[in-house]
Amino acid sequence: MKPLEWIDGRLKFLDQTKLPLEESFCETDDVVFIADAIKRLAIRGAPLIGIAAAYGVALASLSLNRSMIKDARPHLLSVLDLLSSTRPTAVNLFWALERQRRVLDAWQSDSITGLQDNLLNEAKLIHQEDVEMCERISSIGVELLPNDCSILTHCNAGALATGGRGTAVGIITKAWELGRLKHVYMDETRPLLQGARLTAWEMKQAKIPATLIVDNTAAVLMQQRKIDAVIVGADRIAMNGDVANKVGTYSLAVLAKHHGIPFYVAAPVSTIDVRMGTGKDIPIEERDAREVTESFGKRTAPESVHVYSPAFDVTPHEFITAIVTDQGVHRPPFSASLKRLNVRREHAG
Amino acid sequence: MKPLEWIDGRLKFLDQTKLPLEESFCETDDVVFIADAIKRLAIRGAPLIGIAAAYGVALASLSLNRSMIKDARPHLLSVLDLLSSTRPTAVNLFWALERQRRVLDAWQSDSITGLQDNLLNEAKLIHQEDVEMCERISSIGVELLPNDCSILTHCNAGALATGGRGTAVGIITKAWELGRLKHVYMDETRPLLQGARLTAWEMKQAKIPATLIVDNTAAVLMQQRKIDAVIVGADRIAMNGDVANKVGTYSLAVLAKHHGIPFYVAAPVSTIDVRMGTGKDIPIEERDAREVTESFGKRTAPESVHVYSPAFDVTPHEFITAIVTDQGVHRPPFSASLKRLNVRREHAG
Numbered sequence: 001m002k003p004l005e006w007i008d009g010r011l012k013f014l015d016q017t018k019l020p021l022e023e024s025f026c027e028t029d030d031v032v033f034i035a036d037a038i039k040r041l042a043i044r045g046a047p048l049i050g051i052a053a054a055y056g057v058a059l060a061s062l063s064l065n066r067s068m069i070k071d072a073r074p075h076l077l078s079v080l081d082l083l084s085s086t087r088p089t090a091v092n093l094f095w096a097l098e099r100q101r102r103v104l105d106a107w108q109s110d111s112i113t114g115l116q117d118n119l120l121n122e123a124k125l126i127h128q129e130d131v132e133m134c135e136r137i138s139s140i141g142v143e144l145l146p147n148d149c150s151i152l153t154h155c156n157a158g159a160l161a162t163g164g165r166g167t168a169v170g171i172i173t174k175a176w177e178l179g180r181l182k183h184v185y186m187d188e189t190r191p192l193l194q195g196a197r198l199t200a201w202e203m204k205q206a207k208i209p210a211t212l213i214v215d216n217t218a219a220v221l222m223q224q225r226k227i228d229a230v231i232v233g234a235d236r237i238a239m240n241g242d243v244a245n246k247v248g249t250y251s252l253a254v255l256a257k258h259h260g261i262p263f264y265v266a267a268p269v270s271t272i273d274v275r276m277g278t279g280k281d282i283p284i285e286e287r288d289a290r291e292v293t294e295s296f297g298k299r300t301a302p303e304s305v306h307v308y309s310p311a312f313d314v315t316p317h318e319f320i321t322a323i324v325t326d327q328g329v330h331r332p333p334f335s336a337s338l339k340r341l342n343v344r345r346e347h348a349g
Numbered sequence: 350m351k352p353l354e355w356i357d358g359r360l361k362f363l364d365q366t367k368l369p370l371e372e373s374f375c376e377t378d379d380v381v382f383i384a385d386a387i388k389r390l391a392i393r394g395a396p397l398i399g400i401a402a403a404y405g406v407a408l409a410s411l412s413l414n415r416s417m418i419k420d421a422r423p424h425l426l427s428v429l430d431l432l433s434s435t436r437p438t439a440v441n442l443f444w445a446l447e448r449q450r451r452v453l454d455a456w457q458s459d460s461i462t463g464l465q466d467n468l469l470n471e472a473k474l475i476h477q478e479d480v481e482m483c484e485r486i487s488s489i490g491v492e493l494l495p496n497d498c499s500i501l502t503h504c505n506a507g508a509l510a511t512g513g514r515g516t517a518v519g520i521i522t523k524a525w526e527l528g529r530l531k532h533v534y535m536d537e538t539r540p541l542l543q544g545a546r547l548t549a550w551e552m553k554q555a556k557i558p559a560t561l562i563v564d565n566t567a568a569v570l571m572q573q574r575k576i577d578a579v580i581v582g583a584d585r586i587a588m589n590g591d592v593a594n595k596v597g598t599y600s601l602a603v604l605a606k607h608h609g610i611p612f613y614v615a616a617p618v619s620t621i622d623v624r625m626g627t628g629k630d631i632p633i634e635e636r637d638a639r640e641v642t643e644s645f646g647k648r649t650a651p652e653s654v655h656v657y658s659p660a661f662d663v664t665p666h667e668f669i670t671a672i673v674t675d676q677g678v679h680r681p682p683f684s685a686s687l688k689r690l691n692v693r694r695e696h697a698g
Contacts (some may be wrong), residue, residue: 011408020652021648068643074619084356111588149595159421174561176352188641188650189463189562190537190564195656196641198650199649200651204651209655210654210655211655211656211657212642212657213657214564214596215564215595215597216538216595216600217657217658219597219601219657221657247563247566247569247591248565250568251567253566255603255604258603292545292563293535293545296627296647296649297645297646297647298645299369300369300546300645301369301545301546302549304553305561306478306558306560306561308534308562309562309566310569313565313566314572325459
């Protein structure tokens with residue numbers, strides 16, 4: 001099952017808000033619909049929203065015809081702005097949009113179809129690269145794991161979050177294929193339960209032995225020595241190795257360090273933001289209070305209660321054992337290791 | 350609003366499962382109904398379930414008449430067993446039942462009304478003692494707090510969990526009354542959201558400035574230096590100071606220690622189990638998977654997913670800055686301090 005596919009000039013995507021109850025697909029040729037899908041987390045996961053946004057720009061170009069050649073550039077620039085404004089934290093979004101901006105910049109304002117082809121090809125390339133990056137991350141990351149290991153993961157950094165087999169979950173499924181995996185523990189990941197709804201669903205599809213816990217139980221499993229490694233994805237990585245990821249990641253990292261458990265971050269190099277020296281300046285999205293107080297259709301807190309709901313947190317690099325990218329395993333000091341990476345400087349705008 | 354009241358031979362209690370949407374009271378003279386209310390967490394909180402169980406024994410005795418005098422003892426012993434079997438972790442339950450067992454033991458099998466009076470008086474005494482214990486804990490505990498402090502609390506150790514003003518929340522409301530409190534942060538406390546449903550409701554009633562967070566955000570607030578102290582209740586305290594409390598407490602304690610934030614446990618001495626040398630042998634209740642997978646009336650995880658859902662965890666004493674009881678503040682080494690306490694040995698049964 002692919003969370004996102006380009007079919008005959010339309011983008012088909014799985015509405016992930018409906019999982020695990022329904023496997024419901026949407027098809028659209030409307031970039032506004034894509035932007036909305038990203039905003040409401042129907043399409044989510046740092047790599048996947050980059051891919052979706054790239055296709056969104058291609059879709060927007062397809063609605064243009066030859067008579068609109070003069071309006072094409074300003075129109076597509078506003079589409080880039082629209083897509084940029086959907087979610088602030090995952091840098092892959094801006095990275096993918098920057099790649100499309102370069103395609104637009106390179107356009108000679110000659111042929112609309114040429115522009116359309118180039119934008120679509122760039123989107124397909126981003127998509128295909130992500131498939132390959134996931135494969136490489138999985139193959140590289142699995143070598144870090146001991147035999148017969150039990151892994152804890154948070155949120156969903158799986159096939160549903162990427163164009164391919166996933167990052168953190170890619171490593172887990174690879175370990176399973178190689179007979180190295182004993183068990184997976186999944187944090188449900190409040191508030192939006194991506195662990196319960198999405199990772200548990202992926203583990204079920206893959207028939208991997210897995211146990212769901214509330215986030216509060218992660219420390220208990222560590223105390224019981226049931227966890228051999230923690231593996232998570234990332235939404236943005238600073239050049240010193242600080243990692244922004246789903247809220248709860250920082251908590252897990254501190255707990256893992258205390259219990260002497262390796263803590264791995266898995267992400268494609270497109271997640272590394274060369275403009276960010278440290279994690280301090282990474283913008284952290286705050287989500288609507290209702291995701292906490294009535295996220296499952298039932299009010300579970302008093303009316304008008306004040307809620308603080310950051311969607312992400314920043315884990316300082318000193319808590320991270322290694323960062324697994326498609327270009328290899330990076331260990332502290334990350335500054336040196338990440339600097340040597342071939343990070344495409346699309347971020348730099 | 351009292352969560353539990355004895356009125357004219359019946360026990361009236363707030364059904365806490367319905368909060369915050371409904372303030373719904375039940376009245377009963379049936380001990381089986383009380384046992385069920387404890388099991389399904391309509392009555393919850395370690396001190397409160399002790400009080401409710403004591404009243405339950407009194408209620409059971411009231412259904413006896415003079416012709417049943419021979420059956421009274423075996424009947425009430427089976428009632429003690431029934432109430433003992435409701436929940437395994439909070440020791441206050443067993444402590445209160447043991448006090449009623451002693452009343453029964455002291456009974457000369459002479460007058461049924463004498464027995465009824467004695468059981469009811471003992472229940473009222475346990476209730477009244479708890480009110481006073483809460484007051485003392487609050488007055489003693491508040492002295493530990495700096496001025497203008499922000500407190501993080503977990504689950505609900507408030508008026509809804511006790512006969513009085515609460516333990517952890519009692520300290521918080523006392524700090525508010527004395528003008529020492531700046532802000533309260535409340536973990537929602539998955540899976541059953543006692544923080545969101547109950548503590549947030551209590552804070553709203555008391556008009557105390559409070560912010561609700563998902564449990565994953567606690568570490569973020571600590572990282573941001575927004576928390577001056579963590580205060581939680583307890584379900585059972587071992588003689589070395591290990592504390593069983595709502596799952597997530599251990600996680601918070603490790604995080605607090607890492608961030609250099611004092612971590613306080615507040616509980617009446619009835620929570621101390623003189624038979625437990627360490628926390629290792631404290632029985633930990635496991636709850637139904639459905640509380641995790643469909644607790645909000647909507648299924649949020651795939652069918653047949655395996656769930657591990659301990660209701661409590663054990664925080665080793667080395668993470669605890671101080672234990673505040675009605676008999677004073679206990680600091681490490683707890684073994685020495687707790688041994689000097691005047692813990693009624695009802696537990697020893």
